[in-house]
Amino acid sequence: MKVIGHRGAMGLAPENTLLSFRTALELGVDGIEFDVQNIDGNLLVFHDDTLERTTDGVGHIHQHSVEYLRTLDAGQGEQIPFLQEVIALIGTKTMINIELKGVRTASLVMHLVKLLDKDHYNKDNFIISSYLFSELFLIRQLDPDIKIGVIADDQPDVALSFARDVNAYSFHPSLALVNEELVQEVHREGMLLYVHTVNDPDNIAKVKAMGVDGVFTDYPDRVR
Secondary structure, eight states, X not given: OEEEEETTTTTTSOTTSHHHHHHHHHTTOSEXXXXXXXXXXXXXXXOOSBSTTTSSOOSBGGGSOHHHHTTSOOSTTOOOXXXXXXXXXXXXXXXXXXXXXXXXXXHHHHHHHHHHHHTTOOGGGEEEEESOHHHHHHHHHHOSSSEEEXXXXXXXXXXXXXXXXXXXXEEEEBGGGOOHXXXXXXXXXXXXXXXXXXXXXXXXXXXXXXXXXXXXXXXXXXXX
Protein backbone atom coordinates (compact mmCIF):
# COMPACT_ATOMS: atom_id res chain seq x y z
CA MET A 1 0.00 0.00 0.00
CA LYS A 2 1.50 3.28 -1.11
CA VAL A 3 1.88 6.19 1.29
CA ILE A 4 1.09 9.58 -0.27
CA GLY A 5 1.79 12.68 1.80
CA HIS A 6 -1.31 14.91 1.88
CA ARG A 7 -0.24 18.50 1.19
CA GLY A 8 3.20 17.22 2.09
CA ALA A 9 3.06 16.03 5.69
CA MET A 10 0.53 18.55 6.94
CA GLY A 11 0.07 16.89 10.32
CA LEU A 12 3.73 17.55 11.04
CA ALA A 13 4.48 20.83 9.21
CA PRO A 14 2.53 23.74 7.67
CA GLU A 15 0.52 22.36 4.75
CA ASN A 16 1.52 22.98 1.13
CA THR A 17 4.87 24.52 2.08
CA LEU A 18 8.38 23.53 1.12
CA LEU A 19 8.95 22.56 4.77
CA SER A 20 5.99 20.18 4.60
CA PHE A 21 7.27 18.62 1.38
CA ARG A 22 10.78 18.19 2.78
CA THR A 23 9.29 16.51 5.85
CA ALA A 24 7.34 14.09 3.67
CA LEU A 25 10.44 13.24 1.66
CA GLU A 26 12.41 12.61 4.84
CA LEU A 27 9.73 10.10 5.87
CA GLY A 28 10.19 8.16 2.64
CA VAL A 29 6.74 8.63 1.11
CA ASP A 30 5.78 6.96 -2.16
CA GLY A 31 4.19 10.18 -3.39
CA ILE A 32 3.34 13.74 -2.44
CA GLU A 33 -0.01 15.44 -3.11
CA PHE A 34 -0.58 19.18 -3.18
CA ASP A 35 -2.98 21.77 -4.56
CA VAL A 36 -2.43 24.38 -7.26
CA GLN A 37 -4.34 27.55 -8.08
CA ASN A 38 -4.05 29.92 -11.01
CA ILE A 39 -3.36 33.43 -9.76
CA ASP A 40 -3.08 35.81 -12.71
CA GLY A 41 -1.37 33.16 -14.83
CA ASN A 42 0.91 31.98 -12.02
CA LEU A 43 0.55 28.55 -10.40
CA LEU A 44 0.68 28.83 -6.62
CA VAL A 45 0.52 25.85 -4.28
CA PHE A 46 -2.40 26.62 -1.97
CA HIS A 47 -5.60 24.84 -0.95
CA ASP A 48 -8.23 27.26 0.34
CA ASP A 49 -10.08 30.04 -1.46
CA THR A 50 -9.39 32.30 1.51
CA LEU A 51 -6.18 33.12 3.35
CA GLU A 52 -7.06 33.16 7.03
CA ARG A 53 -6.78 29.48 7.95
CA THR A 54 -3.21 28.87 6.81
CA THR A 55 -1.57 32.31 6.51
CA ASP A 56 -1.42 35.69 8.24
CA GLY A 57 -3.30 37.21 5.30
CA VAL A 58 -6.96 38.17 5.02
CA GLY A 59 -9.52 37.74 2.27
CA HIS A 60 -10.01 35.74 -0.91
CA ILE A 61 -6.82 34.55 -2.57
CA HIS A 62 -7.94 35.79 -5.98
CA GLN A 63 -8.40 39.32 -4.65
CA HIS A 64 -4.65 39.70 -4.17
CA SER A 65 -1.59 39.91 -6.37
CA VAL A 66 1.03 37.19 -6.50
CA GLU A 67 3.52 39.68 -5.11
CA TYR A 68 1.39 40.25 -2.02
CA LEU A 69 0.62 36.55 -1.55
CA ARG A 70 4.31 35.74 -1.59
CA THR A 71 4.89 38.10 1.37
CA LEU A 72 2.54 36.14 3.63
CA ASP A 73 3.64 33.75 6.35
CA ALA A 74 2.18 30.34 5.51
CA GLY A 75 3.39 28.88 8.81
CA GLN A 76 6.77 28.83 10.56
CA GLY A 77 8.02 31.55 8.25
CA GLU A 78 7.27 29.60 5.08
CA GLN A 79 6.06 31.27 1.87
CA ILE A 80 3.23 30.14 -0.38
CA PRO A 81 5.35 28.34 -2.99
CA PHE A 82 5.21 28.42 -6.76
CA LEU A 83 4.53 25.08 -8.44
CA GLN A 84 7.95 25.22 -10.08
CA GLU A 85 9.63 25.48 -6.67
CA VAL A 86 7.80 22.44 -5.35
CA ILE A 87 8.61 20.31 -8.37
CA ALA A 88 12.25 21.40 -8.20
CA LEU A 89 12.37 20.33 -4.53
CA ILE A 90 10.71 16.95 -5.04
CA GLY A 91 12.44 16.26 -8.35
CA THR A 92 12.27 12.60 -9.24
CA LYS A 93 12.52 11.43 -5.61
CA THR A 94 8.87 10.39 -5.47
CA MET A 95 5.56 10.53 -7.35
CA ILE A 96 3.99 13.99 -7.67
CA ASN A 97 0.19 14.35 -7.43
CA ILE A 98 -0.95 17.81 -8.54
CA GLU A 99 -4.54 18.58 -7.55
CA LEU A 100 -6.20 21.26 -9.66
CA LYS A 101 -8.12 23.75 -7.52
CA GLY A 102 -10.41 26.10 -9.40
CA VAL A 103 -10.79 26.69 -13.11
CA ARG A 104 -8.11 27.72 -15.60
CA THR A 105 -5.44 25.52 -14.05
CA ALA A 106 -5.36 22.58 -16.48
CA SER A 107 -3.65 24.19 -19.45
CA LEU A 108 -1.00 25.94 -17.34
CA VAL A 109 -0.16 22.77 -15.44
CA MET A 110 0.08 20.68 -18.61
CA HIS A 111 2.28 23.29 -20.29
CA LEU A 112 4.71 23.04 -17.37
CA VAL A 113 4.59 19.23 -17.25
CA LYS A 114 5.32 18.99 -20.97
CA LEU A 115 8.28 21.36 -20.60
CA LEU A 116 9.60 19.26 -17.71
CA ASP A 117 9.06 16.03 -19.66
CA LYS A 118 11.54 17.32 -22.24
CA ASP A 119 14.05 17.93 -19.43
CA HIS A 120 15.16 15.23 -16.95
CA TYR A 121 11.64 14.66 -15.60
CA ASN A 122 9.26 11.99 -16.85
CA LYS A 123 5.56 12.78 -17.08
CA ASP A 124 4.83 9.22 -15.89
CA ASN A 125 5.91 10.49 -12.47
CA PHE A 126 2.92 12.87 -12.31
CA ILE A 127 -0.73 12.33 -11.49
CA ILE A 128 -3.10 15.21 -12.23
CA SER A 129 -6.17 15.02 -10.01
CA SER A 130 -9.25 17.10 -9.28
CA TYR A 131 -12.88 17.16 -8.27
CA LEU A 132 -13.47 19.33 -11.34
CA PHE A 133 -14.58 17.19 -14.27
CA SER A 134 -14.19 20.07 -16.71
CA GLU A 135 -10.53 20.58 -15.83
CA LEU A 136 -9.74 16.86 -16.02
CA PHE A 137 -11.57 16.57 -19.34
CA LEU A 138 -9.34 19.34 -20.68
CA ILE A 139 -6.26 17.56 -19.29
CA ARG A 140 -7.20 14.46 -21.24
CA GLN A 141 -7.72 16.52 -24.41
CA LEU A 142 -4.29 18.09 -23.96
CA ASP A 143 -2.52 14.78 -23.34
CA PRO A 144 -3.90 11.30 -24.08
CA ASP A 145 -1.35 9.60 -21.83
CA ILE A 146 -0.90 11.70 -18.67
CA LYS A 147 -2.09 9.97 -15.49
CA ILE A 148 -5.41 11.33 -14.25
CA GLY A 149 -6.88 10.85 -10.78
CA VAL A 150 -10.59 11.49 -10.19
CA ILE A 151 -11.49 12.63 -6.65
CA ALA A 152 -14.87 11.83 -5.10
CA ASP A 153 -16.43 12.82 -1.77
CA ASP A 154 -19.94 11.79 -2.83
CA GLN A 155 -21.76 10.17 -5.77
CA PRO A 156 -19.03 7.59 -6.40
CA ASP A 157 -20.98 6.06 -9.28
CA VAL A 158 -21.01 9.37 -11.17
CA ALA A 159 -17.33 10.02 -10.47
CA LEU A 160 -16.32 6.48 -11.43
CA SER A 161 -18.27 6.73 -14.68
CA PHE A 162 -16.40 9.93 -15.51
CA ALA A 163 -13.10 8.29 -14.55
CA ARG A 164 -13.86 5.56 -17.05
CA ASP A 165 -14.68 8.13 -19.75
CA VAL A 166 -11.33 9.92 -19.38
CA ASN A 167 -9.35 6.70 -18.99
CA ALA A 168 -8.24 7.65 -15.51
CA TYR A 169 -5.21 6.05 -13.91
CA SER A 170 -6.56 6.23 -10.37
CA PHE A 171 -9.73 6.89 -8.38
CA HIS A 172 -9.48 8.92 -5.16
CA PRO A 173 -12.57 8.47 -2.95
CA SER A 174 -12.94 9.81 0.55
CA LEU A 175 -12.56 7.41 3.46
CA ALA A 176 -16.32 7.51 4.09
CA LEU A 177 -17.02 6.08 0.62
CA VAL A 178 -14.58 3.19 0.67
CA ASN A 179 -15.70 -0.40 1.05
CA GLU A 180 -14.54 -3.69 -0.41
CA GLU A 181 -17.13 -3.54 -3.19
CA LEU A 182 -15.89 -0.16 -4.38
CA VAL A 183 -12.27 -1.33 -4.26
CA GLN A 184 -13.13 -4.35 -6.36
CA GLU A 185 -15.16 -2.28 -8.86
CA VAL A 186 -12.32 0.22 -9.32
CA HIS A 187 -9.86 -2.61 -9.87
CA ARG A 188 -12.16 -4.25 -12.42
CA GLU A 189 -12.03 -0.97 -14.34
CA GLY A 190 -8.24 -1.22 -14.40
CA MET A 191 -7.66 1.74 -12.07
CA LEU A 192 -5.81 2.09 -8.79
CA LEU A 193 -7.70 3.23 -5.69
CA TYR A 194 -6.04 5.83 -3.47
CA VAL A 195 -8.22 6.83 -0.49
CA HIS A 196 -8.20 10.20 1.29
CA THR A 197 -7.54 11.25 4.00
CA VAL A 198 -6.48 8.42 6.34
CA ASN A 199 -4.81 9.38 9.62
CA ASP A 200 -6.17 7.11 12.36
CA PRO A 201 -4.25 3.84 12.86
CA ASP A 202 -7.48 1.81 12.96
CA ASN A 203 -8.61 3.29 9.64
CA ILE A 204 -5.18 2.70 8.14
CA ALA A 205 -5.44 -0.98 9.02
CA LYS A 206 -9.06 -1.11 7.83
CA VAL A 207 -8.42 0.22 4.32
CA LYS A 208 -5.26 -1.85 3.98
CA ALA A 209 -7.34 -4.96 4.65
CA MET A 210 -9.79 -3.85 1.96
CA GLY A 211 -6.99 -3.92 -0.60
CA VAL A 212 -6.68 -0.23 -1.44
CA ASP A 213 -3.59 0.66 -3.45
CA GLY A 214 -2.61 3.70 -1.43
CA VAL A 215 -3.63 6.30 1.14
CA PHE A 216 -3.34 10.05 1.30
CA THR A 217 -2.32 10.89 4.84
CA ASP A 218 -1.36 13.91 6.94
CA TYR A 219 0.91 11.64 8.99
CA PRO A 220 3.07 9.48 6.71
CA ASP A 221 5.00 8.27 9.73
CA ARG A 222 1.89 6.55 11.12
CA VAL A 223 1.32 4.55 7.95
CA ARG A 224 4.96 3.58 7.67
